[in-house]
Amino acid sequence: MLYVVKRDGREVEFNAEKIGNAIKSAAAEIGVNLKTSKTLDIVQKVIKYIEMSGDSRITVEQVQNLVEKALKDSELNDVVLAYQNYRKERTKVREIKSDLMRAISKIGVETDRDNANVGNNFSSKLLRIASESNKWHNLASMPKHLSKGHEIGDLYYHDLDSYNLTTNCLHIPTREILENGFNTGYGTINAPRRIETAAELSCILLQSTQNDMFGGQSHPDFDNDMAVFVAPTREEIISELKELEVPAEKIEELAEKRLRKRIHQAMQGVVYNLNTMHSRAGSQVPFSSINLGIPESEDAALVCEIFLLEYEKGLGKGEQPIFPNIIFRVKEGVNRETEDPYFYLYELACRVAAKRMNPTFMNIDADFNKKYYDMGITPATMGCRTYLMSNVNGEPGVKGRGNIAPTTINLPRIGIQAQGNIDKFFEIFDTRLNLAKEALMHRYGVLKNLRVKDLPFVAGQHLMKGAEGLSPDDSIEPVLKQGTWGIGFIGLAETLVALTGKHHGEDEEARALGLRIIEHLRAYCDRLTEETKLNWSAYATPAEGLSGKFIKQDQKVFGIIEGVTDKEYYTNSYHVPVGCAISIKNKIEIEAPYHKLCNGGHISYLEVDDCPSGEAIMDILNFAYKKTNISYLGINFHIRYCKDCGTYLQNHEKSCTNCGSTDIQGVSRVTGYLSLDERFGPGKYHERQDRVTHTGTKLNHYQEC
Numbered sequence: 001m002l003y004v005v006k007r008d009g010r011e012v013e014f015n016a017e018k019i020g021n022a023i024k025s026a027a028a029e030i031g032v033n034l035k036t037s038k039t040l041d042i043v044q045k046v047i048k049y050i051e052m053s054g055d056s057r058i059t060v061e062q063v064q065n066l067v068e069k070a071l072k073d074s075e076l077n078d079v080v081l082a083y084q085n086y087r088k089e090r091t092k093v094r095e096i097k098s099d100l101m102r103a104i105s106k107i108g109v110e111t112d113r114d115n116a117n118v119g120n121n122f123s124s125k126l127l128r129i130a131s132e133s134n135k136w137h138n139l140a141s142m143p144k145h146l147s148k149g150h151e152i153g154d155l156y157y158h159d160l161d162s163y164n165l166t167t168n169c170l171h172i173p174t175r176e177i178l179e180n181g182f183n184t185g186y187g188t189i190n191a192p193r194r195i196e197t198a199a200e201l202s203c204i205l206l207q208s209t210q211n212d213m214f215g216g217q218s219h220p221d222f223d224n225d226m227a228v229f230v231a232p233t234r235e236e237i238i239s240e241l242k243e244l245e246v247p248a249e250k251i252e253e254l255a256e257k258r259l260r261k262r263i264h265q266a267m268q269g270v271v272y273n274l275n276t277m278h279s280r281a282g283s284q285v286p287f288s289s290i291n292l293g294i295p296e297s298e299d300a301a302l303v304c305e306i307f308l309l310e311y312e313k314g315l316g317k318g319e320q321p322i323f324p325n326i327i328f329r330v331k332e333g334v335n336r337e338t339e340d341p342y343f344y345l346y347e348l349a350c351r352v353a354a355k356r357m358n359p360t361f362m363n364i365d366a367d368f369n370k371k372y373y374d375m376g377i378t379p380a381t382m383g384c385r386t387y388l389m390s391n392v393n394g395e396p397g398v399k400g401r402g403n404i405a406p407t408t409i410n411l412p413r414i415g416i417q418a419q420g421n422i423d424k425f426f427e428i429f430d431t432r433l434n435l436a437k438e439a440l441m442h443r444y445g446v447l448k449n450l451r452v453k454d455l456p457f458v459a460g461q462h463l464m465k466g467a468e469g470l471s472p473d474d475s476i477e478p479v480l481k482q483g484t485w486g487i488g489f490i491g492l493a494e495t496l497v498a499l500t501g502k503h504h505g506e507d508e509e510a511r512a513l514g515l516r517i518i519e520h521l522r523a524y525c526d527r528l529t530e531e532t533k534l535n536w537s538a539y540a541t542p543a544e545g546l547s548g549k550f551i552k553q554d555q556k557v558f559g560i561i562e563g564v565t566d567k568e569y570y571t572n573s574y575h576v577p578v579g580c581a582i583s584i585k586n587k588i589e590i591e592a593p594y595h596k597l598c599n600g601g602h603i604s605y606l607e608v609d610d611c612p613s614g615e616a617i618m619d620i621l622n623f624a625y626k627k628t629n630i631s632y633l634g635i636n637f638h639i640r641y642c643k644d645c646g647t648y649l650q651n652h653e654k655s656c657t658n659c660g661s662t663d664i665q666g667v668s669r670v671t672g673y674l675s676l677d678e679r680f681g682p683g684k685y686h687e688r689q690d691r692v693t694h695t696g697t698k699l700n701h702y703q704e705c
């Protein structure tokens with residue numbers, strides 16, 4: 001008896017039929033139809049070789065080597081090559097299965113930290129296991145050169161587990177959906193009349209939307225959208241007071257007091273819900289963003305003010321709310337100057353940011369924002385940076401639109417491969433850009449097979465622009481034409497070091513080259529928009545888990561290169577490296593031009609000492625927004641508080657100064673959103689460790705510090 005030793009060590013009886021089937025399959029791949037007699041002849045040769053060895057046990061690899069020998073001896077060289085490819089494909093399938101099994105085993109112990117918002121409970125682990133399985137399915141289903149590009153780290157397909165299932169993110173048309181009512185699958189929710197109900201349903205919109213999508217969601221004009229429900233609430237209060245026969249002269253004052261109290265309750269509910277209301281099978285709370293600060297009425301200003309006050313209070317013990325990400329929009333003539341009608345809201349936003357690291361701030365006076373504001377359309381963004389305004393297939397704006405899918409290019413790898421030759425860099429860059437385009441067009445072809453009923457809430461309830469008038473069995477292709485297709489990048493700083501020896505934070509020539517590279521990306525996206533009649537955009541990728549993945553792959557291929565691959569992460573998009581000792585003024589001036597170029601989304605961070613003042617934050621913003629064309633800014637510092645009593649700590653105390661507890665919670669910002677320190681992935685953990693404070697918190701009338 002002859003036994004074959006399998007790769008896992010099991011021994012099975014030799015089966016000649018399996019050899020014949022493998023030979024036939026390999027031949028069929030190249031269109032060769034081997035006769036049965038010829039196949040049997042080859043199999044007999046294999047058996048003869050085995051008998052000549054005198055062994056009673058033989059490994060699978062040895063059998064396959066002998067099959068190749070028999071094919072060569074039979075002068076079937078084309079079939080030899082086909083059989084070798086067959087072996088490689090079988091090896092790849094085995095590796096995929098093995099990798100999948102390892103991933104599932106690892107997830108069973110703890111979910112990974114590619115997404116700092118994912119928990120470690122049963123639902124999270126189950127979702128991650130399903131996620132890993134579908135990643136491999138999608139890689140196996142796409143053209144081999146596309147899957148290879150992702151697997152070797154030339155580029156990265158974000159949310160590969162959702163490649164064939166859904167789209168990325170959405171700016172919800174909040175007011176329109178609430179006023180018309182909606183259905184989450186179990187019946188109609190009528191339009192609310194009270195501010196409390198509207199606020200609660202705004203959270204349901206975020207939760208239900210995230211269940212249909214893989215990215216984040218935003219209320220793009222929260223204070224104005226909520227304001228329409230303030231007047232009916234006020235009328236209800238006045239009616240109640242009249243029924244109680246309150247003297248007429250006291251009704252207005254008492255009504256406003258009660259109204260404020262009810263708005264406080266409503267806004268507190270939003271903060272509480274968005275930090276406790278789970279989506280995606282219970283694995284995480286919604287990746288929520290709320291845009292406000294440009295009120296169109298006094299009621300909207302009231303909503304904005306009270307929401308900021310409730311966020312400032314924090315959660316039950318005063319703990320830091322992680323969500324929503326808040327974007328306060330700053331505009332001259334509205335809130336930026338002391339004489340502006342809503343300057344007090346800007347002051348409040350800066351005060352809250354000094355304690356909570358939220359809001360982040362958006363400059364509506366940046367020229368690429370202002371042109372839309374002057375058209376009556378106020379721009380908005382998200383913590384994940386999704387920014388879109390122009391629309392080649394319809395009216396510009398954000399409501400009902402989002403980034404359909406992003407793909408990110410590994411810029412540092414191109415910098416390394418170019419070996420200091422700038423022309424060669426752009427030659428390779430163009431090849432990767434074309435690959436990114438092809439990958440996204442392939443994804444377009446996959447996603448257009450989805451039907452409205454596959455996205456029952458966001459498409460079925462017409463939250464997505466383009467879904468109007470579609471029936472459940474219709475393709476979502478009209479929706480795909482309204483959103484954006486983002487080509488992103490990571491590690492511009494390391495790319496410049498690879499090409500010139502210095503990054504854009506330390507050298508003027510590198511600074512100019514950095515802009516040239518991203519201008520090239522933007523020009524390519526603009527050409528694609530014209531060619532394909534789809535909305536293409538240059539995207540400053542957040543790269544939460546990717547920052548550590550790309551560099552690990554490059555370390556294996558290129559080794560450790562000083563200033564390029566010598567740490568645990570690549571620098572975020574176009575940012576100056578976090579460990580670079582640079583002034584706030586210089587960082588703003590260096591990064592500002594990229595905001596206009598990155599029309600798919602962008603953000604810049606300024607790292608300051610713990611517990612800055614509201615005045616210091618306003619000083620920074622005023623310099624940035626009056627002296628540069630920068631748009632979206634976040635002021636970073638490290639928050640630490642006692643989990644037992646909620647007391648905030650300073651000066652790196654290891655125990656609570658109020659109750660003595662050593663159970664201290666740290667919170668930092670990662671790629672746009674706040675996160676608990678322990679939830680950072682490896683790359684972002686090391687990045688946070690390397691962050692240094694940018695000098696010159698007080699800019700003293702915009703002079704160099």
